[in-house]
Amino acid sequence: MKKLSISLLLLIFVHIAHAQQAVIRGDFADPSVIKVGDTYYAAGTSSNWAPGFPVMKSKDLKNWTQTGSIFPDLTGWADYYYWAPELNYENGKVYVYYTAHKKGGNLCVGVASADTPEGPFKDHGPLVCQEVGSIDGFPIRDENNKLHLIWKEDGNSVGKATPIWIQEINEEKTALVGEKKELFRNDTPWEANLVEGVSVIKNNGYFYAIYAAAGCCGPGCTYATGIARSKSLMGPWEKFKGNPIMTGQGDWMCPGHGTAVTYQGKNYFLYHAYDKSSNKYTGRQALVRGFEFTPDNWIRFTDEYLSPSDSPKMFTATDDFNKEKLDLQWSWSVFNKPAIELKNGRIGLQIKDDRELFIARRIEGPNYEATVETIPAKSAMAGVALIGDEKNLIYAVAKQDSIGITLVKDGARSSLGKFPVATKGKNLFIKMTVKNNTEIGFQYSLNGTAFTALKISAPDITFLPPWDRAVRAGILAKGVEGEVAVIEKFVFKNQ
Structure with a gap:
């Protein structure tokens, strides 16, 4: 009986030691991450809390401290719903593509820039504002190095489908040019009423879109993560038949909407999920999970998790x-x-x-x-x-x-x-x-x-x-x- 108790304690200890932990505890939804020099910077949704979009920094993707916020005084054109800030670092300058509600209008994707991730940021206003709303902007260069913006048309807000659009953006990153094109939409049962939160990476001749689908929020959430790929950024895009590739497990549920990043030569995904024990009360918290490219050119999430070196509950x-x-x-x-x-x-x-x-x-x-x-x-x-x-x-x-x-x-x-x-x-x-x-x-x-x-x-x-x-x-x-x-x-x- 004594030996059984010791064995049980060892099993519990091993489980705790390997259990996935949030790297940013508490409400930090839709996290985005970039690396500048030897430091990682992340920003997350603030919604109707100000200042807009808290900014965190880390050396190892595990231990984070807040440096400030992107919009200490919000913006002149938007009033609420500050969602999904997507950080981008290019040519020594930092950009953030973000969602906010336009005064007297609907949700739009805007852009701001700064010389460093710690700001101050200069707002350049909205880039796209569709009638039912535009959210979750993501910048990416195509195979010819032309810069594009990918975003979601918020059709689910009016009971419609949710196309993922792409359109070229000027090099100043202040306006869209040309015509938009649809990449894909929610058309499979697991995706339910929406696809959103697209993050695109390149590998071995493919573009990969890591995206979220289904119900995002609250105790009844059904959020999960899928993958699509294409040889050309403009498509055609092929969804993985084994989707979703990441669903709830362990202490966490409804994982999705994140950004891919590398650390010490390995691939990781910073995303959010709900803690099952506190769910909507603590909100969507930021986690890091490893992934790898498969021999048949898809993506597979691993069971390698990055967790804080010191994560006290008390x-x-x-x-x-x-x-x-x-x-x-x-x-x-x-x-x-x-x-x-x-x-x-x-x-x-x-x-x-x-x-x-x-x-x-x-x-x-x-x-x-x-x-x-x-x-x-x-x-x-x-x-x-x-x-x-x-x-x-x-x-x-x-x-x-x-x-x-x-x-x-x-x-x-x-x-x-x-x-x-x-x-x-x-x-x-x-x-x-x-x-x-x-x-x-x-x-x-x-x-x-x-x-x-x-x-x-x-x-x-x-x-x-x-x-x-x-x-x-x-x-x-x-x-x-x-x-x-x-x-x-x-x-x-x-x-």
Whole structure:
């Protein structure tokens, strides 16, 4: 019996050691990667969170740190849905082909450029805007070295097929020229209602299109990855009969939409997938998997995974707001940019109207807590929140004499309780604890160590995550326009 237990423990250890892990934990969908010098840079979808498109860097594709974002102040022509930034490095310059929603219009593919992957980026505006939407731009040169843009027509948004188009782009990379041509579309059962996220590479006389298909998002997702090939970039394209070539396995489900890259002479694919245990709550996370070219000139994914050298499930991230600029972990709604002031180790959020104002950070697992140390005011309220978007959130905020807990669903607010608290000029600590993705509770303290539970009926928060992203934990302010809510510290613990 003792020997069996030891053997079982060894098997569990081997499984854990070889289990695939996210290289960028938390919401980082549609990842794209380039190599500049000896450094890799990746960018991912930010959707309706700003700044637009976080940028990460790494030396080994395993361990990543954020350097900034492509659009700290978004763009002038687009308002929301900042999706699928495709990085491209050519002739010493960096380009990003990205999707965004045009003001008064639909989804378009735009382009921006910079001298380095860390920016600043100059936006050149949209390249293509079809009536039902254009998304997932990818640049590629043909066999004659002419530059082209590949993209998806977003027909599934209106119940139609989704053609993958190609069209030549000028060398300045600011406009399409000539006529577009269809490469392929969703026409096989496994692809269901769409094909998208095309990434093209060349090998042994073939162009290979690695693409995603079926349902992208949420617990009911059916996303998978397929391959097509052609001797000429303009086609005809042949889909692999064994598609899909990558589906969910192990702890991960619905893999797709990524970019091929080489590391130490081997081929890898940086893509996203959902963790089965936290799914829509943590969103689509970035993973790296190896692939190889087969003797009959197709592509096969291997069981070689790159994982971080140190990937702790338990960690603490603290912000005491003693820097000149807001820490890179923070983001906010594209519809409500906060006016902030960092001074004397505190952050002040100026309230603009009766809407909730917040800054938030990605979560990385199903169990975590966030604590906000506030400086209570007479009327301006500040505290901690779990946020899906500006119309779906839950929060606990305080002023000098009370704490209120509010649930917002589809923009409708419901009070879950109001609790009298005598702060007596002291700072107030408000803690939010989340277990198993959906079990949420709030506590408060006057000294930061002894906490008292704020007793509320267990709220249903399963509706919080938007269909295309995850929930975030953060700081929320509310009150009368012109008031300033002041926060001393924020502590996030992943458990």
